Amino acid sequence: MKIRAAFLGLCLAASAAWADPQRAAQLRDQALTDNTAWQVLESLTTEVGPRPAGSPAAARARDWGVAKLTALGFSNVHVEPFAKRAWLRDAEAGEIIAPFPRKLALLGLGNSVPTGPDGVTAQVVVFASLAELKAAPASCCAGKIVLVNQPMTRTQGIDGYFTAVAARSAAPVASAHGAVAYLVRSISTSTARAPHAGAMQPWKAGERAIPAAALGVPDADLIAHMAMRSPVTVHLALQSHVADTTAWTVSGEMPGSDPKAGTIVIGGHLDSWDPGTGAIDDASGIAITVAAAKLVGATPHRRTIRVVMWGSEETDGSGPAYLAAHRNELDSIFIAGESDLGADMVYGLQLPVGAWNAPDIAPLESVLAPLKVMARPMPPEEAGSDVEEIQGAGVPVFALSQDASHYFDYHHSQDDTLAIIDPERLRQNVAAWAATLSILADTNADFRKVKK
Amino acid sequence: MKIRAAFLGLCLAASAAWADPQRAAQLRDQALTDNTAWQVLESLTTEVGPRPAGSPAAARARDWGVAKLTALGFSNVHVEPFAKRAWLRDAEAGEIIAPFPRKLALLGLGNSVPTGPDGVTAQVVVFASLAELKAAPASCCAGKIVLVNQPMTRTQGIDGYFTAVAARSAAPVASAHGAVAYLVRSISTSTARAPHAGAMQPWKAGERAIPAAALGVPDADLIAHMAMRSPVTVHLALQSHVADTTAWTVSGEMPGSDPKAGTIVIGGHLDSWDPGTGAIDDASGIAITVAAAKLVGATPHRRTIRVVMWGSEETDGSGPAYLAAHRNELDSIFIAGESDLGADMVYGLQLPVGAWNAPDIAPLESVLAPLKVMARPMPPEEAGSDVEEIQGAGVPVFALSQDASHYFDYHHSQDDTLAIIDPERLRQNVAAWAATLSILADTNADFRKVKK
Numbered sequence: 001m002k003i004r005a006a007f008l009g010l011c012l013a014a015s016a017a018w019a020d021p022q023r024a025a026q027l028r029d030q031a032l033t034d035n036t037a038w039q040v041l042e043s044l045t046t047e048v049g050p051r052p053a054g055s056p057a058a059a060r061a062r063d064w065g066v067a068k069l070t071a072l073g074f075s076n077v078h079v080e081p082f083a084k085r086a087w088l089r090d091a092e093a094g095e096i097i098a099p100f101p102r103k104l105a106l107l108g109l110g111n112s113v114p115t116g117p118d119g120v121t122a123q124v125v126v127f128a129s130l131a132e133l134k135a136a137p138a139s140c141c142a143g144k145i146v147l148v149n150q151p152m153t154r155t156q157g158i159d160g161y162f163t164a165v166a167a168r169s170a171a172p173v174a175s176a177h178g179a180v181a182y183l184v185r186s187i188s189t190s191t192a193r194a195p196h197a198g199a200m201q202p203w204k205a206g207e208r209a210i211p212a213a214a215l216g217v218p219d220a221d222l223i224a225h226m227a228m229r230s231p232v233t234v235h236l237a238l239q240s241h242v243a244d245t246t247a248w249t250v251s252g253e254m255p256g257s258d259p260k261a262g263t264i265v266i267g268g269h270l271d272s273w274d275p276g277t278g279a280i281d282d283a284s285g286i287a288i289t290v291a292a293a294k295l296v297g298a299t300p301h302r303r304t305i306r307v308v309m310w311g312s313e314e315t316d317g318s319g320p321a322y323l324a325a326h327r328n329e330l331d332s333i334f335i336a337g338e339s340d341l342g343a344d345m346v347y348g349l350q351l352p353v354g355a356w357n358a359p360d361i362a363p364l365e366s367v368l369a370p371l372k373v374m375a376r377p378m379p380p381e382e383a384g385s386d387v388e389e390i391q392g393a394g395v396p397v398f399a400l401s402q403d404a405s406h407y408f409d410y411h412h413s414q415d416d417t418l419a420i421i422d423p424e425r426l427r428q429n430v431a432a433w434a435a436t437l438s439i440l441a442d443t444n445a446d447f448r449k450v451k452k
Numbered sequence: 453m454k455i456r457a458a459f460l461g462l463c464l465a466a467s468a469a470w471a472d473p474q475r476a477a478q479l480r481d482q483a484l485t486d487n488t489a490w491q492v493l494e495s496l497t498t499e500v501g502p503r504p505a506g507s508p509a510a511a512r513a514r515d516w517g518v519a520k521l522t523a524l525g526f527s528n529v530h531v532e533p534f535a536k537r538a539w540l541r542d543a544e545a546g547e548i549i550a551p552f553p554r555k556l557a558l559l560g561l562g563n564s565v566p567t568g569p570d571g572v573t574a575q576v577v578v579f580a581s582l583a584e585l586k587a588a589p590a591s592c593c594a595g596k597i598v599l600v601n602q603p604m605t606r607t608q609g610i611d612g613y614f615t616a617v618a619a620r621s622a623a624p625v626a627s628a629h630g631a632v633a634y635l636v637r638s639i640s641t642s643t644a645r646a647p648h649a650g651a652m653q654p655w656k657a658g659e660r661a662i663p664a665a666a667l668g669v670p671d672a673d674l675i676a677h678m679a680m681r682s683p684v685t686v687h688l689a690l691q692s693h694v695a696d697t698t699a700w701t702v703s704g705e706m707p708g709s710d711p712k713a714g715t716i717v718i719g720g721h722l723d724s725w726d727p728g729t730g731a732i733d734d735a736s737g738i739a740i741t742v743a744a745a746k747l748v749g750a751t752p753h754r755r756t757i758r759v760v761m762w763g764s765e766e767t768d769g770s771g772p773a774y775l776a777a778h779r780n781e782l783d784s785i786f787i788a789g790e791s792d793l794g795a796d797m798v799y800g801l802q803l804p805v806g807a808w809n810a811p812d813i814a815p816l817e818s819v820l821a822p823l824k825v826m827a828r829p830m831p832p833e834e835a836g837s838d839v840e841e842i843q844g845a846g847v848p849v850f851a852l853s854q855d856a857s858h859y860f861d862y863h864h865s866q867d868d869t870l871a872i873i874d875p876e877r878l879r880q881n882v883a884a885w886a887a888t889l890s891i892l893a894d895t896n897a898d899f900r901k902v903k904k
Contacts, residue, residue: 046677049554102501105866191871192644193728218729218869225498225870276645277670414557417670418677419643 019442021363024435027295028367031431037291038423040068041284041343045277045418053271053312054086054245061270065250065286065309072294074252074307082321084247084312087111087199089274090239094213097121097233099226105216106183107275108238109168110199110315112212119237120145120181120211126227130167133174142178145234147185149220154189156405158341158382161187169200171212181236182212185220190409193218197273197412199315211238247271247311249318249325254297256304256441262334264440265395266293266433267308269318269340269386276416280407282313284426285339292433301441303334310386313340319389326390333395335440335447338384339433341402342411343421346432348376348401351447355398358445367435371428376401396447398440400432471894473815476887479747480819483883489743490875492520493736493795497729497870505723505764506538506697513722517702517738517761524746526704526759534773536699536764539563539651541726542691546665549573549685551678557668559727560690561620561636562651562767564664571689572597572633572663578679582619585626594630597686599637601672606641608857610793610834613639621652623664633688634664637672642861645670649725649864651767663690699723699763701770701777706749708756708893714786716892717847718745718885719760721770721792721838728868732859734765736878737791744885753893755786762838765792771841778842785847787892787899790836791885793854794863795873798884800828800853802835803899807850810897819887823880828853848899850892852884 048064051057062079069077087110094104108114122145127133129150152164164187171182186196193216203209213236215223226232250270253263268285272278286309293305310318326333335352349368355361356377365375383397391397410416500516503509514531521529539562546556560566574597579585581602604616616639623634638648645668655661665688667675678684702722705715720737724730738761745757762770778785787804801820807813808829817827835849843849862868 042677046674046681047552049552100499100501191867191869192646193866193869193871194644194646218867218871221871222498222729222869225494229498277674414645415643415670417643417645417674419645419670419673 018360018444019439021367021439023299024364024367024438027299027438028371028431028435031292031295031434032427034291034295034427034430036294037287037426037430040287040290041279041421041426042418043068044283044286045279049277050274051270051272051278052086052088052274053084053247053315054088054243058247058271058311062248062250065270069250069252069307072290075255077252080249080325081246082249082311082325084245086243086245087315088241088243090241092238094234094236096223096226097235099230099232102222104219104234105193105195106213106219107195107197108240109212109214110197111202112200112238112240113209114240115181115211115236115238119235121233121235122180124223124227124232124234126224130170133170133177136177138177140177141174144179145181145183146174146177146179147183147220147223149185149224151185152187152189152408154405156403157401158404161404161408168198168214171200171210172203172207175208175210179210181210184212184214186214186217188217188408188413191217192415194275194413194415197275211236213238249311249322250309251306254293254305256302257300258302261303262332263304263306264437265306265308265333265336265387266437267310267338269313270309271312271314273314273412275412275414277418278416279418279421280342280416281411282340284343284421288339288426288429288433291430292437295434296437296441301438303441305437305441313386317385319386322386323389323393330390330393330395333390335396335398336383336387336390337398337400338387339400339429340384341404342407343426343429344403344406345425346371346373346400346402346429348374349432349436350376350399350401352396352398355445355447358443360443361439361445364436364439368432371432373432398436400436402429470812470896471891473819473891475751476816476819476890479751479890480823480883480887483744483747483886484879486743486747486879486882488746489739489878489882492739492742493731493873493878494870495520496735496738497731501729502726503722503724503730504538504540504726505536505699505767506540506695510699510723510763514700514702517722521702521704521759524742527707529704532701532777533698534701534777536697538695538697539767540693540695542693544690546686546688548675548678549687551682551684554674556671556686557645557647558665558671559647559649560692561664561666562649563654564652564690564692565661566692567633567663567688567690571687573685573687574632576675576679576684576686578676582622585622585629588629590629592629593626596631597633597635597688598626598629598631599635599672599675601637601676603637604639604641604860606857608855609853610856613860620650620666623652623662624655624659627660627662631662633662636664636666638666638669640669640860640865643669644867646727646865646867649727663688665690701763701774702761703758706745706757708754709752710754713755714784715756715758716889717758717760717785717788717839718889719762719790721765722761723764723766725766725864727866729870730868731870731873732794732868733863734792736795736873740791740878740881740885743882744889747886748889748893753890755893757889757893765838769837771838774838775841775845782842782845782847785842787848787850788835788839788842789850789852790839791852791881792836793856794859795878795881796855796858797877798823798825798852798854798881800826801884801888802828802851802853804848804850807897807899810895812895813891813897816888816891820884823884825884852888854881
C-alpha cells in the first residue's frame with residue numbers, strides 16, 4: 001500500500017498542470033509548526049480589541065489590516081469603503097425591582113430602540129420557549145416585559161445556533177402581544193453570567209418598536225425562579241444610537257502564475273461585537289485564512305488567492321456591499337469561502353456537488369485525513385454570511401466545517417478573548433485551509449461545470 | 453461474599469448501641485432521590501442572592517436561615533450575633549490608558565485601601581509569578597503599579613488554590629518594592645473575563661498600604677501582551693469603606709436520643725462574595741448539610757446533629773467568633789465538619805487517625821463505595837476554615853473531600869450562580885454526608901481517644 005501511494009504521488013506531481021497532493025501535504029505539515037495565525041490573532045486582539053462597524057475602533061482595525069497584510073507580503077493591498085448605518089451601544093442598565101432586588105447582567109440587541117432616559121419599568125411575563133410566546137393569547141402581555149427563556153442546545157454544527165437564534169429576533173412577536181420591552185435569554189451554551197450580544201432584525205414598517213436586550217443565562221433563570229413565587233418587576237434603561245458611517249473591507253492577494261485561471265476569495269470578518277476582543281469572532285477567521293494564504297503563496301501556484309477582511313458582518317453582513325463592489329468580476333472568482341466559526345478543530349471539508357470526483361481533487365481526502373478532517377460530499381450548508389451574496393450570484397463556494405460545540409459558550413460575549421484560543425487547534429485549521437487552498441489553486445476542475 | 457455481607461449487616465443491626473451500616477445505606481439511597489438540598493440552594497440564591505457579611509443582604513440571609521431551618525423541622529433554631537469589622541466595596545473602575553486604550557474587568561480585594569477620588573495612574577510592571585516579584589531588586593517598582601500574572605494550576609484537591617492564592621496577599625511585597633498599587637491575575641482556573649474577588653491579609657502596622665485589585669484572567673494577559681510591545685499605563689479608581697457591623701451565625705439541631713453522647717457540628721457559611729449569588733460558595737455547603745441532617749434526623753440516632761450557617765467566612769473567617777461563643781461546650785462536641793468546596797462529586801471521606809479501625813466505622817467504607825467515595829485514612833487536610841479554631845482547641849474533625857477541578861472556574865466571581873449546580877452531583881454529596889452522619893451519630897468510637 002505504501003509503495004502504491006508513493007507511486008501515485010509521483011504520477012500526479014509529474015503532471016504540472018494538475019493540483020499536487022504532495023505539495024498540499026507538505027503545506028499541511030508546515031502549517032502544523034507555523035505560528036503566523038497565532039501572531040495575527042494576538043496582534044488584532046491586543047492592539048485593536050473590540051471593533052464594531054461604525055466605531056472609532058473599526059478605523060483602527062482597517063489600518064491594522066492594511067499594515068498586517070503589507071508586512072506579511074501580500075500584493076494589491078487595498079481598502080474598499082462602503083456606507084454603513086451603524087447601531088451603537090450607549091449606557092445600559094437593568095435591575096429586578098421586586099420581589100427580590102438584584103442587578104441584571106444584560107446587553108441591548110443590535111437594532112433595538114432605546115428606552116428613553118427614564119427607562120421602562122414593568123412586570124415580566126416568562127415564556128419557556130419562543131413557541132410558547134407565539135401560542136400565547138394576544139392579551140397575555142399588554143404593558144408587560146416579555147422574557148423568552150429558551151435554552152440553546154449544544155451541537156457540533158451550527159444547527160443548535162440556527163434553532164436558538166430565532167428568539168433573538170422575536171421582539172416583534174412580543175410587541176404584537178402588547179409588550180413594552182423584550183428580553184431574551186442569551187443565545188449561549190454556557191452557564192457564565194456574561195450576556196451575549198447580537199443583532200435582531202431591523203424593525204419593519206408597521207411594527208411597534210420596543211426596546212430589546214439579552215440577559216445573562218443565570219439572570220434569565222433567576223427571573224424565572226422568582227416568577228414561580230410572585231410577580232417580578234424589572235426596570236430597564238437601554239441607551240443606543242444609530243449613525244450613518246463608513247465601513248471598510250480590507251483585502252490583499254497572493255498572485256498566481258496564471259491570471260486567466262481566476263481568483264480564489266477567502267477571509268474572515270474584521271468587525272466584532274463590543275464586549276470581548278473578538279478572538280473567535282472573527283480574528284481567528286482572519287488569522288487562519290491569512291496564514292494559509294501566506295503559506296500557499298510562498299509556493300508555485302496557478303490561481304491568485306485573495307484574502308478579504310470583511311468590514312461589517314455582525315449587524316447586516318458585508319455580503320451585499322462586497323457583491324456590489326465586485327459584480328463585474330464575479331466570473332473570474334473561481335471559488336469563495338469564509339472562516340467564521342472560531343478556532344476549534346476543523347472536522348470536514350465541503351466542496352460543490354461532484355467536486356470530490358474530480359481526479360486532481362480526490363487525493364485531497366487522503367491529505368486531510370491525518371488532520372481528522374473528512375470529505376463531506378454535500379454542498380456547503382453554510383459558507384459564511386459574507387460570501388452568501390456572491391454565492392447567490394453564481395460563485396461556487398466551499399466550507400471547512402469547524403467544531404462549534406464550545407463556540408457558543410463565548411460568541412458575542414466578554415469571554416471571547418485570546419485566553420480561549422488553543423494554538424494547536426488554530427494550527428490544525430491553518431493546515432486544513434493550506435492543503436485545501438493548494439489543491440483549489442491548481443485544480444483543472446471547473447466548479448461551475450461540475451455543479452451542473 | 454454476598455451471604456457473608458448480609459450476615460455481617462444483620463449482626464451489626466442487632467447491636468443497638470452501635471452504628472448501623474444498613475441504616476446508613478438506606479439513608480444514602482434515600483438521599484439520591486431527595487431534592488431538599490436543591491430546594492435550599494435554589495431558595496437562598498433566588499431570594500437572597502449575594503450576601504457579604506456587614507451588608508444589608510446579610511441580615512436578610514440571617515432571617516432566611518432561621519425561617520428555613522424552622523420550616524424543615526430543626527429544633528433550637530437560634531441566631532448568634534458577633535461583632536464584624538466589614539470591608540465593603542463601593543464604585544470601582546480601571547482602564548488601560550496606553551498604548552492601546554481598553555476598559556479593564558477588575559474587583560478590589562477585600563481589606564484593600566481605596567485609591568481616593570482621583571484614582572491612581574501609573575505604568576505597570578508585569579511579573580510572571582510571585583517568586584519573580586520577590587526576587588526583583590527593590591528599585592524595580594518605585595511609583596509603578598505591580599501586576600503578578602501567575603496562572604493557577606487546576607488540581608482535584610485544594611492544593612492548586614493554596615499555591616496560587618499567595619499572590620492575592622502579595623500587595624505588601626509590591627509596596628515594599630515601592631509600588632503605588634497592586635494588581636493580581638484572578639485566582640482562577642477559567643478563561644472567563646469575570647474577575648474573582650477575594651480578601652487579602654489586612655495591612656500590618658509599619659506596612660505602606662496601597663490599593664489592590666484582581667483583574668479578569670484575559671485582562672491580566674492583555675496587559676502582559678501589550679507590555680511586550682511598549683510601556684503600559686493603567687488608571688485605577690477603587691472605592692471601598694470599612695464599617696463596624698454585626699454578623700450572625702444561624703444554627704438549628706436534630707436532637708439525638710442520648711443527650712450525654714455529645715453533639716455533631718456541621719454546616720457551611722451563610723455569607724458570600726458579592727459578584728455572583730454564592731451558589732457553590734457556599735449555599736451548596738448549607739444545602740448539603742441541612743439536607744443530610746434532616747434525613748438522619750428523621751431516623752433514630754443517638755447524638756444531636758447541629759447544622760451551623762457560619763456568618764462571616766470570606767473576610768476573616770467565623771471560626772474565632774464560634775470558638776469564643778462555644779468555648780464552654782467544646783468537650784461535648786463529638787466531631788465537627790464543614791462543606792465549603794462547592795457541589796461537585798465527593799470522592800473521599802477523611803476521618804481522624806485510627807477512626808477507620810473502629811469496628812462500627814469500618815463498614816462505612818462499603819456503604820460509601822457505590823458513591824465512588826473512598827476511605828482516606830490520613831487526618832483531614834482541611835476541614836473548613838470555620839471549624840479550624842475549634843479543631844485547634846481539641847475538637848476532632850472530619851472532611852468529605854470534594855472534586856475541586858472546576859470549583860475555581862467560578863469561585864468568588866459573577867459566574868457562581870445556580871446555573872452551575874448539577875442536581876445529581878448535589879444529591880451525591882447529600883448521600884455521602886447522610887451515610888457518614890448516620891454512622892458518626894451512633895458510633896461507640898471516641899475520636900479524642902482514638903486520636904492518641
